Amino acid sequence: MARRKKKSYIFENIEVVDAAAKGKSVAKTDDGKVIFLTNAIPGDIVDIKTGKKRKSYFEGKAIKFHKLSERRAKPVCQHFGVCGGCKWQHMQYDSQLYFKEKEVIQNLKRIGHLELPEITPILGCKKQYFYRNKMEFSFAKKRWLTYEEIQKEEEIDRNNACGFHISGMWDKILDIEKCHLQEEPSNEIRNFVKNFCIDNNIEFYDPREQTGLVRTMMIRISSIGEIMLVIQFFADDIAKRELLLKAIADKFKNITSLQYIINNKGNDSIYDQDVMLFKGRDHIFEEMEGLKFKINAKSFYQTNSDQAYELYKITRNFAGLKGDELVYDLYTGTGTIAQFVAKNAKKVVGVESVPEAIADAKQNAKNNQIDNVDFFVGDMAKVFTKEFIEQNGKPDIIITDPPREGMHKKVVEQILNIAPKKVVYVSCNSATQARDLAILDEKYKITKTQAVDMFPQTHHVENVVLLEKR
Ligand code: SAH
Secondary structure, eight states: OEEEETTEEEEEEEEEEEEOGGGOEEEEOTTOOEEEESSOOTTOEEEEEEOSOOSSEEEEEEEEEEEOOTTBOOOOOTTBTTBSSOTTTTBOHHHHHHHHHHHHHHHHHHTTOOOOOOOEEEEOOSOSSSOOSEEEEEEEEEBOOOHHHHHSOSOOOOEEEEEEEOTTOTTOEEEOSOOSSSOTTHHHHHHHHHHHHHHTTOOBOBTTTTBOSEEEEEEEEOTTSOEEEEEEESSOOHHHHHHHHHHHHHHOTTOSEEEEEEOOSSSOOOTTSOOEEEEEOSEEEEEETTEEEEEETTOOOOSOHHHHHHHHHHHHHHHTOOSOOEEEEESOTTTHHHHHHHTTSSEEEEEESOHHHHHHHHHHHHHTTOOSEEEEESOHHHHSSHHHHHHHOOOSEEEEOOOTTOOOHHHHHHHHHHOOSEEEEEESOHHHHHHHHHHHTTTEEEEEEEEEOSSTTSSOOEEEEEEEEO
């Protein structure tokens, strides 16, 4: 039943029936209209308040829960519900996996209209918390207050937050006491830095006023226990900076790389900034199957190291290399997949648009004594041309791992032109993957497809597809 209020509707006693993209869930009105919900999970029975109807659907929130779903789990994190990070903590892990796999298959079928082979079940992650090797926290002079805090009568401290952006608000930071995404000493380091700054009058950044000192902090902890900490300052206050960095170095003797940045730009992206070394090395190492990868402050590396290993093994398996193949690794990043498959191939050619990543890739390959890889920098649509293939050889197998937007149409068409025996398509967005596969369908059939969960407690899912020539 729908009751209409000013510009909103109330629907009562509705069952939430499915999960939807971006971590939302789906309910249906009595007359079959879809309602997307932000705060309920499949199986809940709820009253819903929505905004006005969009073209063919509503967006709303559950305002009363009549029955809670059997798929529910108790969120472990005290920040759940306010922090935008791990939105699926209230769903049991096997249900998270069920809905992730379902989304991938639905996208391949509905967007790509693709014929699918037998589906290999999604690969879950052994570690369901503390699985990230990299975290970025922001400082803000004013703290985001939760609804409960505002309701309380007592005086509360509104100053100084170190944590995550409130979703969609560039200047609002939620203070984090304990985050469940990265192993210790991650929380210990963040809380120490925050408290030391408060106790020593080292001002937190104010994004609106463009004042203050400490701005962001990035912590990387590799699977072999090396730690990198990069503190970003807004202004160049030598005395306070030295005071803080020295205190950190004294307290955390096991930090491998302690670095800083002075960034007085409007935005806090570090990619165009100089990174200065305070103590230790300017990089840490990550290790995978005997390969070592050097990672500096700006390097890209898959954020879930253990599951990246699983993802790469599936990729290598799908490629089914015998040793005499020329392989292209498109969107190679720091050349990790290229190096991972190199010993099973005659040669691997990696292409990537970020010059620093390619510099790392070359350096890493050299350190790993891999000499059958070649790396090239440039925008894929411009580099991956007929001339490029004439120069580097026609690949027997293409591995491609594009960003969320998927591949440029020209790149997809070029793959069709070359028509290698096999294509292994690794994707972090099955919707754009499905779009690209629909074009490749002209010459290829999907012979394997396997989803991989790299990010438990979130709705994100990776999918690997093997294409073989028809
Ligand atoms: N395969 C790598 C990285 C995958 S992430 C790994 O597993 O670590 C996708 C990569 O595509 C990123 O490194 C990004 O810099 C790169 N990229 C994004 N757009 C690109 C483009 N237009 N041309 C070439 N590379 C691009």
